[in-house]
Amino acid sequence: xxxxxxxxxxxxxxxxxxxxxxxxxxxxxxxxxxxxxxxxxxxxxxxxxxxxxxxxxxxxxxxxxxxxxxxxxxxxxxxxxxxxxxxxxxxxxxxxxxxxxxxxxxxxxxxxxxxxxxxxxxxxxxxxxxxxxxxxxxxxxxxxxxxxxxxxxxxx
Numbered sequence: 001x002x003x004x005x006x007x008x009x010x011x012x013x014x015x016x017x018x019x020x021x022x023x024x025x026x027x028x029x030x031x032x033x034x035x036x037x038x039x040x041x042x043x044x045x046x047x048x049x050x051x052x053x054x055x056x057x058x059x060x061x062x063x064x065x066x067x068x069x070x071x072x073x074x075x076x077x078x079x080x081x082x083x084x085x086x087x088x089x090x091x092x093x094x095x096x097x098x099x100x101x102x103x104x105x106x107x108x109x110x111x112x113x114x115x116x117x118x119x120x121x122x123x124x125x126x127x128x129x130x131x132x133x134x135x136x137x138x139x140x141x142x143x144x145x146x147x148x149x150x151x152x153x154x155x156x
Contacts, residue, residue, distance in 0.1 A: 049134065056133045060140045063103060063130045067111055070098035071124040071146030078115055078122035079148035087122045087150065091115035095124060107131070111142065123147045 077083060078091030085093060095113040103111075111128035126144040 049136070052134050053137050056137050059107070059133075060130055063107060063111075063140075064142060064144070066099070066102040066108070067113075067126045067142060067144050068146070069102065070095050070113060071126050071144050072148075073098050074113060074115060074124040075122050075146040075148040078124070079150050081151040087117060088115050091122055091124055095126075118147070120150045121147045122150065 074091045074095035077094035078087040078089075080090065083090035092113070092115050095115065099108055099111070099113065107130060110131070111126055113124055113126045115122060115124050117123070124146045126142060126146075129139045129141045131139050
């Protein structure tokens, strides 16, 4: 401490930090470089997975609607009087036509539609599954029945 000549108390001078003192970090400080990018990347990944699962659900619903339509149309076509190829042939032909028009490609490949006669009814049965697009989304198994009564000749 420095004393003045007259014996007065020392002169206090403000402390000024040198350049190296300004850049010193406290030991508890953690380097956070890149943490925002990692958080954004993780958030985007979660959004994409949820979007894909939602889209897969919509496509499942569309596929079920197509199969339901194909089964109903097939049974109706097989029940018509004088159907080309008989009731079973007409039923299977219509099922193939509807599935080919509304659900072509790999999504409907694992669905099989069979036709049979049960008494006076033509019954079309669809079995199979729709694959999931992502590993956490399971495949959707389907089993849909459609039937239609054989038409009778009104003049007979």
